[in-house]
Amino acid sequence: MKPISFLGPKGTYTHEAASTISDNLISYCTIPAVLDSVTNGECDKGVVPIENSIEGAVSQTLDLFVHKHDLKICDEIILPINHNLVVNKEVKLDEIKDVYSHSQALGQCQGFINENNFQPHFAISTANAVKxxxxxxxSAAIGNKKAAELYDMEILISNIQDVSNNETRFVVVSNEDHEPTGNDKTSIAFSLYEDNPGALYKILEIFYKAHVNLTKIESRPSKEGLGDYIFFLDFYGHRKEEKIHEILSQVEKTTATLKILGSYPIFSY
Structure with a gap:
């Protein structure tokens, strides 16, 4: 069986997320490389981050879905992000002067860093920071348990993030999405016709009248001109359900472009 690719290196939160679905994993250094590995057949599936509860959407992932790849989302993984202060074994807190991590992790632990008068330094990933x-x-690093184990380091203090309910949503991509399970979600991307007042309202009204709940709405520049946007919607239901199929037919008639990114099971904690 072919491996599942993930945004590496080993010891990152994406590695931790991917480990929940398989042990046959291979890391790639960028999100485009992960998606390419699935498109060209090197891997059956890939795991990439798509949004964080604090930082918001991962714009590169969204842009690649629209502009480059025809891959489908076949699953999602929601991972609690618990940042830890990782040190060499037997190091004490008062010995630490510098702390290294990815910029997002440093930002999410700013209160802890300031409280301890650490000098922050950027790393390309939390795993590389630990290494x-x-x-x-x-020096200390901010990282996860998997990175500490991988490099035989010690977690000095756990859960040092400023906000306790910090979660990242990852998507699993493949060449096909998931068959209906009865507890599903669908993701789409669409653009609107220019100079059409109320166009977005008309799209949202379709879901309102059908009593279908939206779980996410996001917009990204289309890269075709200032003020021109691509909209992303997540909503309950599977594209193969008759009700959802009818909704998508109506949306397609109302939008300039429509791309179905996939239907997949709703993540269960």
Whole structure:
């Protein structure tokens, strides 16, 4: 069986998310590389981040779905993001002067960093941050449990993030989406006709009249001109259900472009 690709390196939160669905994993250094690995057949599936409860959408993932790839979302994984202060073994808190991590992790732990008067330093990933401090007892890294285990390091303090309900949503992509399970979600992307007042309202009204709940609405520049946007919607239901099929038919008639990104089971904690 072919491996599942994920945004690496090993020890990242995406690695942790991917580990919940398979042990046969291979890391790629960028989101485009992960998606390419599925498109060209190197991997059966890929796992990439799509949004964080604090930082918002991962714009690169959204843009690639629209502008480059015809892959489908076949599953989602929602991972609680618990940041930890990772150190070399037997290092004490008062020995630490510098802390390394990915920019998002540093931002999400700013209160803890300030409270302890640490000097923050950027790393390309939380896993690389942990790797970079090996043997340096005056430095710590912010990372997850998997990275600490991978590099034989120690978690000095757990859950140091400023906001306790920090979660990241990852999507699993494949060449086909998931068959209906009865508890599903569908993701779409669409653009509107120019100079059409109330166009977005007309789209949302279709869902309102059908009593279908939206779980997400997001917009991104279309890259075709200032003020021109692509809209992303997630909503309950599977594209193969008769009700959802009819909704999508109406949306297609009302939009300039419509792309179905996939239907997949709603993540259960």
């Amino acid at each position: 970079s401090i090996i043997g340096n007892n005056s």
